[in-house]
Amino acid sequence: MTNEELNATLAERRDTALAGGQGKAREKHIAANKLLVRDRLRLLLDDGFEFEDGLLAGTEQGLPADGIVTVVGKVGGRDVAVIANDMTVKAGTWGPQALLKFNRMQDLALEAGIPLIYLVDSAGARIDEQRSLFLGRNGWGNIWYNQVRISGRVPQICVLFGPSPAGAAYVPGLCDLVIMVDKQSSAYLGSPRMAKMTIFEDVTEEQMGGAKLHCMLSGLGDVLAKDDAEAIRNTRDYLSYMPMNWEETPPDCPAAPAEAAAAARIADLVPVQQNQPYDVHDLIDALVDVGSFYEVKALYAKEMTVGLARLGGQAVGLVANNSKHKGGVIFSDSSDKAARFIWMCNAYNIPLLFLQDVSGYMIGSAVEKSGIIRHGAKLLAAVCESTVPRICVLVRKAYGGGYLAMSGAPTHPDAMLALPTALPALVGPEAAVNAIHYNRIMELPENERDEFVRSKRDEYAQDIDVYKAAADTFAVEDVVQPTELRNDLINRFRVYRRRKAAVIPRRSAVHPV
Amino acid sequence: MAKTIKSSMAGTVWKMLVKPGDEFDIGDTVAILESMKMEINIEADDSGTVVEIVAAEGDTVDEGAPLFSYS
Structure with a gap:
């Protein structure tokens, strides 16, 4: 053979692999308005990929790239590793070569210290390969073994474009962030067909594990996108807040002012009446660089609002009670949501900002049954063990366990700040009077009770005073004018980020879950 | 079974903002509860026309309890 012939053979083999699956699978994919895998990569990466591994895997079986594309490319000028299923090749299932490629790219991302993105669109493991790929040390389970060991070292993002059933559902389950495409992606342990056969439940794919279900009810999904392109834009945006790995700091961006309309309203944005709800998004808009709030879940x-944002160009993670929903009271799910987000920010060197307006954890037998104590403990644990710079702002109510869980002074934040609307106390006046004076109230004749309760309540309310908190116990570093808050936060974070994190020597905490 | 708008948390119905025959859209505040010393806005998670009020002002409701039926 001549060189020319050899080169031609290579070119032909590469072209075949690059073309991906053909025929019906491809037509079906395109008809469903889904992007082909290499088009997804083109949208995700700055200028195509830098290099690809295993393009020629699976070619002997006529399976281009064995149904999985693994590349390194750039997002926002920084390297990322990508593992992307090709749904047009044997429904994106994992065969032997696909698994090797998968694991190799996971290793590479960790060794090089670059973020790892999973673009998932797969029917899962190839069941006909289970004998060789399920039980042994080199089996499919290595995917999750690697994910767990990578977690907190390089960012792992999962974008679900299609199905991710059974074991494959743990790929999103073990990532930092999960982006799902509405009416297109799904994740479940057992398919509707399997559920019908074994537990006699008759539901659709969407009802079993659709994108909306996971983004609204289960909490697996972090971001709901309307189509492939939006999901990819969201991935790029998210990465702009992330460092390359846990040892680096998030990139600074040029500072931008807060949204003008919201900033103009900040002085009277928070209702003085503590029982009156308002949308904390308005306060966030008034504080952070315009357009920079990337909300998660x-x-x-x-009732708990969390997300990434920038303050004067510096990335921060925001955790805020939102009284617009359920009064901003903390429930099991809200506690869980905030704890996970705090762990993620702490892992990647992202400073934390708490906006506190909380009347407490929810009470009642229903939430006790749901495990509010252990779920609530999760939030406390996440706050107390975080080592990144942390500022807590008392916006309004700061009561009881909620005060502590939302980064109160005893949890050792770098700073406690308060707005003039702040109301810090163990409990609100009504609950306090009832708790302290219950026996006395019961002893009084009925017609004297109201007057007594009112006077004690007023007396107690006098004690809920942010200035006393600042003066007597030094519980807050400063009480700031709402109009000054943004600048104050920017200045403080700039200084606090110089602090070295003190790591507690131990194998691991025993976390409440 | 008639469709109902349900309470998002346990509390007392403070204000019912709709009456039979009223139309409402998804996201509209249709009632205000009092719970944990907070006003809790109940937002409709669907659109429709109110048929019958199930929980009157002053009633105590659990999380998930129906507030009114609609079509």
């Missing part, structure tokens, strides 16, 4: 446990 926006549709899930809405």
Whole structure:
């Protein structure tokens, strides 16, 4: 053979692999309005990929790239590793070569210290390969073994474009962030067909594990995108807040002012009446660089608002009670949502900002049954063990366990700040009077009770005073004018980020879950 | 079974903002509860026309309890 012939053979083999699956699978994919895997990569990466591994895997079986594309490319000028299923090749299932490629790219991302992105669109493991790929040390389970060991060292993002059933559902389950495409992606342990056969339940794919279900109810999904392109834009945006790995700091961006309309309203944005709800998004808009708020789990446990943002160009993670929903009271799910987000920020060197307006954890037998104590403990644990710079702002109510869980002074934040609307106390006046004076109230004749309760309540309310908190116990570093808050936060974070994190020597904490 | 708008948390119905025959859209505040010393806005998770009020002002409701039926 001549060189020319050899080169031609290579070119032909590469072209065949690059073309991906053909025929019906491809037509079906395109008809469903889904992007082909290499088009997804083109949208995700700055200028195509830098290099690809295993393009020629699976070619002997006529399976281009064995149904999985693994590349390194750039997002926002920084390297990322990508593992992407090709749904047009044997429904994106994992065969032997696919698994080797998968694991190799996971290793590479960890060794090089670059973020790892999973673009998932797969029917899962190839069941006909289970004998060789399920039980042994080199089996499919290595995917999750690697994910767990990578977690907290390089960012792992999962974008679900299609199905991710059974074991494959743990790929999103073990990532930092999960982006799902509405009416297109799904994740479940057992398919509707399997559920019908074994537990006699008759539901659709969407009802079993659709994108909305996971973004609104289960909490698996972090971001709901309307189509492939939006999901990819969201991935790029998210990465702009992330460092390359846990040892680096998030990139600074040029500072931008807060949204003008919201900033203009900040002085009287928070209702003085503590029982009156307002939308904390308005306060966030008034504080952070315009357009920089990247909300996580926006549709899930809405009484707690969490997300990434920038303050004067510096990335921060925001955790805020939202009284617009369920009064901003903390439930099991809201606690869970915030704890996970705090762990993620702490892992990647992202400073934390708490906006506190909380009347406490929810009470009642229903939430006790749901495990509010252990779920609530999760939030406390996440706050107390975080080592990144942390500022807590008392916006309004700061009561009881909620005060502590939302980064109160005893949890050792770098700073406690308060707005003039702040009301810090163990409990609100009504509950306090009832708790302290219950026996006395019961002893009084009925017609004297109201007057007594009112006077004691007023007396107690006098004690809920942010100035006393600042003066007597030095519980707050400063009480700031709402109009000064943004600048104050920017200045403080700039200084606090110089602090070295003190790591507690131990194998691991025993976390409440 | 008639469709109902349900309470998002346990509390007391403070204000019912709709009456039979009223139309409402998804996201509209249709009632205000009092719970944990907070006003809790109940937002409709669907659109429709109110048929019958199930929980009157002053009633105590659990999380998930129906507030009114609609079509």
